[in-house]
Amino acid sequence: MAFIKKIIGLCVLFAILGGAYFMYWSQKPIISEDAEAIEFSITPGSGAHAAGQQMAAAGVPIQPLLFNLLARATSKSGRLKAGSYELKPGSTPLRLIDQLARGEYAQEQLTIIEGWNFRQMRAAIAAHKGLKHDTVAMSDQEVMSAISSEYKQAEGLFFPDTYLFAKGASDLQIYKQAHAMMLTRLATAWEKRDPALPYKKPYEALIMASIVEKETGHKSERAMIAGVFVNRLKIGMMLQTDPTVIYGIGPKFDGNIRKKDLETDTPYNTYTRAGLPPTPIALPGVQSLTAALAPAKTGALYFVAKGNGTSQFSDNLNDHNRAVNQYQR
Template structure:
């Protein structure tokens, strides 16, 4: 009997062990099902439950405007959303961000969130950096008066420089020049709402300095220009005098030739710039007879400062002028210019293209 009982006891033990193993596998399956269920509920909740208010707080009806401050951690972003009307629990927000693997990817800025958007949609949008951007375009040939008026009026900028004088602005930018004209590179500058206007000036001045240095490195030894600032001045004149881009290097050649010959540049745009932003568009003979540092009919050499913001193309045209002996040019009336080597040729061209076509000549305001 003892052997039988021992045998049965062994069988029972083996059966008991088998049942335990079976129950173990079953419990792991149960845990796995529960875990998958919890994960499904979690992701379903963060993607299906809307948290963005229906009522819009922006000009567009279907979006809600929020701002995320720079250098904000997850809990700070959660608090900022909550402060701006989007219900946000810090713990859930952090779990959701880490669950979507975007905890370290959230970017500052101003966002337009779709109304009724879920927490998951919000997190993915902020991680992409899909935010509101603003822009300012500096056009080639634009003057500093025009640029400052545009920047001063932009509603998305914080205006630190409004009311600053020329030298005060230069000091804020750590620049040392006679004036602030011509120092800002023509381009479109993208920025976030509430950026400083000073940051736009700084980016544009750095871009111009880079282009100026690159062009100056290519200067030929025969150039009459003494420094990069003189390059900037002459390039601004070429910018204002060029109606058709293909003429740019020829226009530059005329002025280079005149500088080499010690002739006055005799260019209307410098006189107009000297009149100032109140120029009425009509250049009179009296203006040409009035002495000023910008009157290149009465004074030889370059004016004291640039007269506009020159493009890269104008900078390079001055550095690489056309091979030409021309010292005169006149507008044809179609945007292009006619170039002449002698005064006699030039007078004929003026008769042909201007005097017989129109007795008066008007200009755009600087």
């Protein structure tokens, strides 16, 4: 009888010690604060034990058996989500369980730059290693169809910003997010517009915003640039803006615009065709959208680059010619 009591006592002691160790282990950092993060993936349909094995195989220093016991003890065994993750320095097993149960995937990011054209945007997305590239073989029109857009032409219809996504996400997610954001930004700016502006629909304002985006890098001048082009549209004057001509030349453009380029007719040559070009020529940012729909109240019809990044604005051709002589010749 005494022997049995000793055995029971030892079992209780081992249970207490085991429980204490288990609690200590669950709250001890898996990797130290100065270690590098470890990337791992959990495949769909994996239980807690399989998840533990996959993490261990990826280099996460964790015991699959203990991880499985902890998942069951916290009632999260059946809630672990498949996906790509990152074990951050200082994370404990308890924090790791919570991370997998919440689906806090490894975050990647991609920045789309203001003024890029859609071709440049596609190249950046295609080059990002954190994305699953589902659109590589698609045409621009097929991409627009895949994201359920009412627009057929893609240019200008994606908002330049930094987008976060789970590692391994489809590149379609970026296109959808950027397209939805542009439509939202455009609609917001359109609602606040001056009704006297010469646009029949938001898409025309988007075209104008793209021209403003390419015409100046100075934020303070965007409203004035938009004001000049709006004035020209109102009186039926040619826009005569080089960025549209360059866009019409396409990838063949060598960085030097020539007189023959200004005289060669294309749908985007605003020296040979009146009004706005048929589509945007770039991805405009929020400030260019605002400028297109809230242009400066000005009598200016001309502007010329001063050579320092800013422009000289003129109300008449004589003043403009003097400015050209002063700053360009």
